[in-house]
Structures are given as C-alpha cells and as structure tokens.
Amino acid sequence: MVDRLKIAIIGGGWAGLAAAVTLADAGRAVTLFESAQQLGGRARSVDWAGLTIDNGQHLMAGAYRQTLALMTRLGTLDLLERHRIDLRAPGFRLALPRLPAPFHLAAGLLTARGLTWADKLAAARFMRALQRRHFKLDSDRSAALLLAEYRQPLRLIERLWRPICVAALNTPLTMASAQVFCNVLRDTLAGARDASDMLFNRAAMGRLVPEAGQRYLTERGSTVRLSSRVNGLTLEAGRFKLLGPEYSADRVIIASHPAQVSGLLAGIDGTEAVTARLRQFTWQPIFTLWLHFAAPLRFPYPMLALGHGAAPWAFERSDLAPGLVAIVISAEGPHLNQEPERLRDDLLHKLAIELGPLPALLASKVIIDRRATFASVANLIRPDHATPTAGLYLAGDYTAGDYPATLEGAVRSGVRCAQLILGEA
Numbered sequence: 398m399v400d401r402l403k404i405a406i407i408g409g410g411w412a413g414l415a416a417a418v419t420l421a422d423a424g425r426a427v428t429l430f431e432s433a434q435q436l437g438g439r440a441r442s443v444d445w446a447g448l449t450i451d452n453g454q455h456l457m458a459g460a461y462r463q464t465l466a467l468m469t470r471l472g473t474l475d476l477l478e479r480h481r482i483d484l485r486a487p488g489f490r491l492a493l494p495r496l497p498a499p500f501h502l503a504a505g506l507l508t509a510r511g512l513t514w515a516d517k518l519a520a521a522r523f524m525r526a527l528q529r530r531h532f533k534l535d536s537d538r539s540a541a542l543l544l545a546e547y548r549q550p551l552r553l554i555e556r557l558w559r560p561i562c563v564a565a566l567n568t569p570l571t572m573a574s575a576q577v578f579c580n581v582l583r584d585t586l587a588g589a590r591d592a593s594d595m596l597f598n599r600a601a602m603g604r605l606v607p608e609a610g611q612r613y614l615t616e617r618g619s620t621v622r623l624s625s626r627v628n629g630l631t632l633e634a635g636r637f638k639l640l641g642p643e644y645s646a647d648r649v650i651i652a653s654h655p656a657q658v659s660g661l662l663a664g665i666d667g668t669e670a671v672t673a674r675l676r677q678f679t680w681q682p683i684f685t686l687w688l689h690f691a692a693p694l695r696f697p698y699p700m701l702a703l704g705h706g707a708a709p710w711a712f713e714r715s716d717l718a719p720g721l722v723a724i725v726i727s728a729e730g731p732h733l734n735q736e737p738e739r740l741r742d743d744l745l746h747k748l749a750i751e752l753g754p755l756p757a758l759l760a761s762k763v764i765i766d767r768r769a770t771f772a773s774v775a776n777l778i779r780p781d782h783a784t785p786t787a788g789l790y791l792a793g794d795y796t797a798g799d800y801p802a803t804l805e806g807a808v809r810s811g812v813r814c815a816q817l818i819l820g821e822a
C-alpha cells in the first residue's frame with residue numbers, strides 16, 4: 398500500500414532533501430516543492446560577482462552521523478576535510494590529541510594554553526560531574542546558571558564555555574538551554590575520538606547535499622519542482638491538497654523554515670497544539686562577512702577565534718577562491734547595530750593581529766540572516782515529527798531532538814519522517 402502513495406515534501410532544505418533521499422532509497426518516488434530557485438535553504442550556495450560562496454559559513458562535527466551517511470550516499474563525503482578539535486583564540490589554545498576518550502580531553506586540558514591550573518581543574522571537575530550524570534540535567538535552566546552552579550571561573554567561561562555555547566547553540570549564554578549545551582559537550586569535548594572531530598567543507602554548501610541530492614532524486618524517478626511555493630494545505634476526503642502548485646498527495650512532509658509552518662497548517666483542523674508550540678519559538682541571527690584578498694592567507698588551523706567570549710570566528714576558504722576568508726559572528730549582539738564599514742575594518746584589524754599583515758582586500762560582502770536559527774532557550778518544547786493529523790509530518794532542525802538548530806538536526810528529522818511513512822502499515 399505504502400509504495401503506491403503519493404508523497405509530497407514541502408521545502409528543499411537539508412531536512413526535506415534527507416527525507417526525499419531516504420524515501421527514494423526505499424523505492425518511493427516523491428514530489429518535492431521548493432519555493433526558491435535552488436535547493437539548500439539555509440545551507441546553500443550564493444553567487445557573488447562570479448564567485449560561488451556559501452550563504453553562511455558552516456561547521457560540522459564527526460558526531461553528525463546521519464549527515465555523513467547522507468553525503469556518503471550522495472557521493473560527496475570527500476568534499477569535507479576532517480581535523481581534530483583545536484580551539485584557537487588570542488592567547489588561548491585547546492587541542493585534543495589523538496587519544497581515546499576521555500583521555501583526549503584530560504590530555505587536552507593538561508596542555509591547554511591560556512588557562513590557569515585552577516581553570517583547568519574547574520573544567521575537568523565540571524566535565525566529570527556532567528559525565529557522571531550522563532549529561533542529563535534534572536531540570537533545564539540557562540547555560541550561564543549551570544556554569545555558575547559549578548563555580549566555573551570567569552576566564553574559563555570567556556575562553557572556553559561561552560565560545561562553544563554561542564557557536565553551537567547560536568544563542569547567548571544567559572538564554573541558552575543548559576541541557577542542549579550539555580548535549581553539545583557530550584558529543585564534542587566528551588565525545589568519542591572521531592565524534593569530536595571538526596569537519597570543514599572544502600566546496601560550496603550547494604555541492605555537499607543540495608545539487609547532488611537533486612540529481613540523486615531525479616535519477617530515481619522523483620520530481621523536484623523549484624520556484625514552487627506552497628501557499629497552504631487542505632485535507633479533503635483523506636487526501637491533502639497543496640495550494641499554489643495544485644497537487645494532491647496521500648502523505649505530506651512539511652520541511653519549511655519553522656517560521657513558515659503555522660501558515661501551512663492553518664487550513665488543517667486539529668493542528669492548533671502544534672501551532673501553539675511554534676508560537677514559543679524566537680529567532681537568532683548569524684552575521685557572515687566574506688573577504689576576498691589578492692593572495693591566500695596562511696591560517697595555522699582552518700578556523701580561528703578573533704577574541705574571547707562571543708567573538709567572531711574566521712575561516713580560511715581558499716577552496717572557493719584563492720584569498721577567500723569568511724568571518725562569522727553568531728547570535729544577537731552589538732555588532733548588528735554597528736556601521737558595516739567600521740565593523741569590517743574592526744574585523745580586518747583583528748584578523749591582522751592574528752595573522753600578520755594582510756594582502757590587499759579586493760572585495761567584501763556581508764550576509765546577515767536574521768532568522769538563521771531558532772533560539773535554543775531553556776525548556777523549549779519542540780514539535781514531534783508526527784502531527785495529530787494522520788499522514789502529515791514535520792521535518793526541520795526545530796523538531797523534536799536533542800541538538801540545537803544544525804544540519805545534523807535537520808537531516809535526522811528528515812530521515813525520521815521518511816521512516817515513519819515507510820513504517821506505516
């Protein structure tokens with residue numbers, strides 16, 4: 398029965414693509430509707446005066462198991478470069494050596510630069526305490542409160558904990574969910590040796606999953622409809638009607654940005670509880686500055702913090718073009734109110750302090766995504782993949798899961814929705 402169903406997927410970001418590929422692998426053709434002219438959503442390629450860049454710099458981890466599995470199926474895994482974690486900031490370095498967990502963390506802390514012995518002991522005690530409780534808290538609160546409860550020194554917070562929290566959760570420490578922060582620590586600093594590796598994309602985001610995904614789907618009989626916005630949904634005699642493209646389907650996976658889900662659910666009775674949950678979501682921005690220099694820059698590691706706390710991170714991206722660098726500032730902050738040229742000059746100055754005199758700057762471009770991710774705040778209840786309406790599913794980085802808004806969260810949700818459809822009697 399399931400193999401004769403018409404399945405529609407609304408949204409061709411990484412969640413929608415993961416769902417479509419999983420269904421295609423099981424022999425089910427789908428029709429995927431994407432409102433933009435290209436696939437990829439918040440992790441896509443962008444044209445910049447003849448160069449192909451990313452909409453925003455992304456970073457992945459070895460713990461991104463399902464993303465790596467998806468890229469393996471699509472044949473694009475070799476576009477990622479794998480490195481051991483090596484966090485570098487002015488006067489600070491924490492590198493985890495190639496030892497089995499947890500010895501890599503102990504050795505990393507022992508040899509860390511820019512922390513006092515008291516800081517190192519406090520960090521080790523904190524991680525040990527979290528490990529003993531399997532990184533599960535009895536109740537959620539802000540990450541800042543959790544660190545205060547464990548008496549973490551200010552220098553340690555500013556050099557280690559805040560940078561990890563803001564980069565991973567894209568949410569300020571005072572708002573960020575302590576439980577989600579613990580989940581990230583579990584899979585990075587305390588993760589298995591390969592789970593804590595950092596994976597850098599060595600090609601534009603569009604090549605990792607979106608373009609290969611589109612080819613993979615069309616070769617297997619699925620249909621990808623670009624520039625096809627779905628304006629709403631209705632349910633008539635057990636079948637879903639997609640408004641806009643005028644298409645009927647037996648099963649629908651909504652894989653749009655969370656801010657657009659309520660509008661799509663408005664015509665479906667019984668989904669009010671889901672919509673109420675989505676009203677609790679708020680958004681956090683990500684700022685990316687692309688710099689094109691006349692010559693390549695020498696980075697000691699592909700990623701460098703240009704300060705402490707919620708400081709910017711610089712990424713070497715000569716894979717896209719010689720001399721290309723991306724500087725990212727996660728989450729909300731005063732930088733968003735700064736005059737763009739002054740902010741750029743300030744970031745160039747910080748980069749020069751770390752790398753020495755810079756080559757001539759040919760061009761620069763700022764991309765700000767104001768709804769880059771949902772704010773990963775304490776006690777946020779995320780919607781399940783199955784909705785109260787039979788046959789209607791939700792995929793996306795915001796759905797039930799223990800990761801913040803990430804590519805891995807998106808991919809996992811898509812795979813889960815596909816499995817739920819395949820598992821129907």
Ligand SMILES: Cc1cc2nc3c(=O)[nH]c(=O)nc-3n(C[C@H](O)[C@H](O)[C@H](O)COP(=O)(O)OP(=O)(O)OC[C@H]3O[C@@H](n4cnc5c(N)ncnc54)[C@H](O)[C@@H]3O)c2cc1C
Binds near residue numbers: 411626628652654770
């Ligand atoms: C600048 C930036 C940097 C990031 N950095 C990282 C990082 O370093 N590491 C990491 O893991 N994650 C990072 N993320 C988060 C990651 O990109 C997202 O979690 C992930 O891409 C979300 O995928 P998604 O499929 O859930 O949603 P989306 O990517 O939002 O996909 C939704 C798709 O649905 C389409 N759509 C919406 N409405 C409709 C409609 N009505 N009809 C048809 N189509 C529709 C949209 O056009 C879009 O293509 C970053 C995000 C941004 C923006």
